[in-house]
Amino acid sequence: MIPRRRFLQAATVATVAAGLPATAAHAGDTRTGDAARTAPPAEGTLTDLGPASVASPLGNAEFAGGVLYAGSRGLSPNVVGAYDVAEDSITAHFDIPTGIGVWAMCKVGTDVYVGTHSTSDLYKLDTVAGALTKVASFPDHFIWTLAASPDGKVYLGTSEPGKVKEYDPATGATRDLGEAVPGEAYVRAIQADDTHVYAGVGANAHLIAIDRATGERRDLLPSELADRDWVSSMHVSGTHIAGGMNSLAELLILNKADPSDHRVVKATAEGEKYIVSVLIHDGHVYFAGRPSGTFYRCSLETGELEVLGVPYAEAATHRILAHEGRVYGVQDNAVFVYDPATGALDYRNLVQRGFRAAAEEPMSVHSDGERVYVGGKSGADIHDLATGEVTRLSIPGEPKTMLTVKDTTYLGVYTQAALYSHRAGDAEAKLLARTGNQQDRPRELAYDDRTGVLVMPTQPEPGHMNGALSFYSPHTGEYVTQRPAVERQTVYSVVTRSGIAYLGTLTQEGLGLPPVTTTARLAAFDLSARELLWQVEPVPEARYLSALALGPRRLYGMANTGVVFEFDLRTRKVTRSLQVGAKGGDLFVVGRVAYCGDGDKVYKIDLARFTAKAIVTGLAGEWFGGEPKLALDPSRRALYGVKERNLVRIAISGRR
Template sequence: MAGPARMTTRRELLRSSALAGVAGFVAPMAALRESSRGTVTDLGPASSVTSLSGSAAIADKLYVATGGVSPTVVGAYDPAQQKITTKYLLPTGEGAWATTAVGSDLYVGTYAPGDLYQVDSTGTAVTKVADALPDNFIWALDSSPDGKVYAGTYPSGLVFEYDPATGVKRSYGSAVPGEQYVRSIAVDDSTIYAGVGAHAHLIAIDRASGEKRDILPAEFQNRTFVATLALEGGLLAAGLSATGTLLLMNTADPATYDTIQAPGDSYITAITIDASNNDIYFGTRPSGSLYKYDRDTGELTRLLVPYDGAYFSGLFLADGLLRGVLTNTILTYELATGALSGVDVTQAGMPPAPELAMAIATDGARVYVSGKAGIQIHDLASGTSRRTFLPGEAKAMTPARGQLWLSVYTLAYLFRLPPDGDPIRVATLDNDQTRPLDATYSSADNLLAVGTQPEYGRYGGALGLFATDTGQLDVYRDIIKDQSVRSVAIKHGKAYLGSSIRNGLGTTPLATEARLVTFDLAARRVEHELVPVPDAREIVDLIATGNRVYGVTEMGLAFEYDPARRTVVRTSQVSTGSTALVGIGESIYGADTRHVFRLDPATLTTTTVLDGLDTDSGAMIAAAPDGSALFALRGRNLIRIAL
């Protein structure tokens, strides 16, 4: 395998002539002054981003659709001008993963809700033509040679057809009963190929009769997803997760196939087939590599890594140029010369918009808000913010030792973020873990403790213990049997773990009740466990203060646990849903999606601090280290509440 023709960092790429000046989005904020108790200061959009998901080519333009922002925007990118020449706003949806073209029309599938739109690329018309009901997520789209549109959905794993000529929608039902995802789809004259997860299947569906058969070879049926598909001239290329395997199958004889392994990678995110030269190009994660596979010679060549962790969501080949759509960048690679250039779509004409936040944290001087592929850093002294790129989503952020520690989805990576630098990857939990759920730092133990959810289709979360001074990482898989580690707190040499009965997405829970586990950090063993609240499915947050541990369930029921007596002392209803807790000394504050409150540890009663949050990002709260303020989200804006 040949080495990459070019490898650079994202910062270097952004300094190229096409990308200069857009390393971070700057949002003005009012300078903070001394505030009286209860004063609320609106700090503007918490996190703003241009993040691309779906993409398709029509004539000489690339059409790209945003994800994680509302409204969803579709942009027509003209490579000759390096500009977005037309923008289309979709009335519904929080983003769009799926796109396909039929003639001059673009079809876009949204999520939340799962609507199918027709976009007229010759004009400005946007028309909703179908929906994914009863599902709310269109994951995949493709079009057939005779001009019909085929969609794969979540969470029922459905396949449906839309005929633009008649306006008729036909359902093929679930690709595999019991499986939730149709993550990829490809169509030829007679057959729909549906890539399924979270337990991998490759289903061939007869377009006329609807008959289904699974053509995934038996040796790959332990994979989680057939996540990516490309089809050309009877060759079906499939990306298998989470092993980074490329399966090349002859559709006339599915028993005839070859496999290519992307070294060190887990996911194949985009594929295009160059039938005229018998070559295949594909992008992988987590390395962010672009590969070429020559079918004539069997040679696999890593062409480039545009920056660490790059995510190719689309690849398009035309006139000797390979164009790649990344998180917010469109790259052009010249096949003959290996020359690489790139354009940031923000600079090209798709400005950032407020996004759903993933987590918030503060070190006192700054407030950090994580989102899709980045961290928005609000400087409280200057009243400005900047965005730094992150190859993934920080699900938990923990200030410690003068840096911010990021627990990142996917593959449960740990990064550290220096105050004035870019994120640096330091470790991965491995052990089939993918989604961090909570993290906390113990200065007494120099430990960052991270609780995780396993890979799609897998059971058994983990506790990761990372020594911030030495870099030693220890991972304890399935520490709460058949459950994920949803919340973590540390006190007096003990880690307290709250579980979730939910495992990897696409699984059915095996346990029925969430558990509270005491883990001895010195002995590195489980010391005690119990069910703190009967019938609770998740312990969504934990706070250890004084000689007690306080937790809250997914239904907003708080409990007080006495470690000495190993018993729950009392419970109290503090909210109506998932709630985040934060400690300031021995005081506890909480937030759900509607209000911020103070929780009295002595009585488990609450006092409202602020109403009217109305955030769609979930329950989030952070506290200034000196106890002077709380930070929360109101709508999609960041607010400061003086204490």
């Protein structure tokens, strides 16, 4: 693990400080002297524990002259940092005022174009003048990819749906070229030459060539690859097109003059699934795989495959670029540099060279009683509650859910639907298993005392049907996956008791796949027999059940609509329901009350009267994806959440 102060030591003055003093605030707290020091804080008292998760994740980069311009994602604001290769340092930052991240960049002459998502804006960075200008806005959810044509037009690949768009820097005009493939949600890769725009499509793979003059479309994907998921990365040269495909880690190389002249190259690292970035350069195709992080090279002439190394184990490479005879790979907070002449592979941490680190949108929060884990991009920040020290636990992915059993904390990690474990004080987390089964997004973790099994539900990869349940035994190390758990849905929330797992579902299967069911379900699953016992729809038209919690005699749940319901497990009926929050969040039963949140407020529910009141307001939590989280301290006297992007401790009484 890395102490946060070391992680930030070379960052710019604008870096968010990690050592903010803890402060408590409560409008009605006027105690002084010994009483204030010894009495427990009033319910709803907030203690600010500083930035929840500090990171510097990159999404893309582009060279202009001798400078690599790298764009961040998940910060506020996001930035483009200028890495001067000769000086080996970050020499400038340019704030990107809109959007939650930069996935897409390209260049036209000395201008670098930057595409954001949520909101989707296009910026021009004049690298000569050092000036940034927003030049266009789009209604699309994401700008995933940008490419410049030889005559200086900028092409964009967007979602949802998967469209191709054009921006003309000469006139400022934009043009919508429509959906690359009607009904497909994503254009994740785009390239352009003098005559065509090439779009890599998912969640069902297509490689579409669009005639720039006539708009005529042609699918270049060979028929034997028609059942693949994605063409998710791409590069073109004067003679070839190279496309990276998911989920079998295949590289497609096509002859532009005769697409029937093609070859498919399989990445060789064990367990490889994705080809995440591609570059055609000097007679070779360079490409990077996941989850291994392996860097490969394939000869255009012979198809010979070489493994060049693993710059950083399991890291994603967002872009591969050529500059002055070397090949650069852009990863989270770093670049690697490969010299084809010598075979040398160098790794350069950009934060250590001055790239700005800042508070990111956190993804998950969990407390083991002595420390709080906050999940984010490429790991988790661990806050020691006794000392205030914050350390960074690096993990190749995004911890979406966490749970402590005895002295071990388990982390469910996206994108591989992976399960990791971590013991307090250990420098690294341990990979226990990857789910496979076309799953990528862990949704929850629960442990059942009777069976000794950890349960992790997962959402399928984009475009795929049926979520899964995985079962891990800490005693034996066995990891088993069952798919589906609830037919044509994803399990979103889970709680266990006495060998039974109670499941709350999400109607969405893989992203980009239209839901075939309309209402979220509550289901019971026998952990010994590994079979579904029953299922009901407790909240009409609910899209998902965000949380479940068990009381002595009843089960309680919260829907995405903010409705909290009480459920009689004997009669399998909803006995009471109550509109509580603006949206669904986590829910905990503590004695005869329950606590839940919607990202802005924390509510206390009297389970006898079934009434609710807000004990905290104005959190304005900036959670990644807008999915609010809460964690219950094992003492059952505190909750943990975020106020904007700072971690806060929320005092609770557990009493009506």
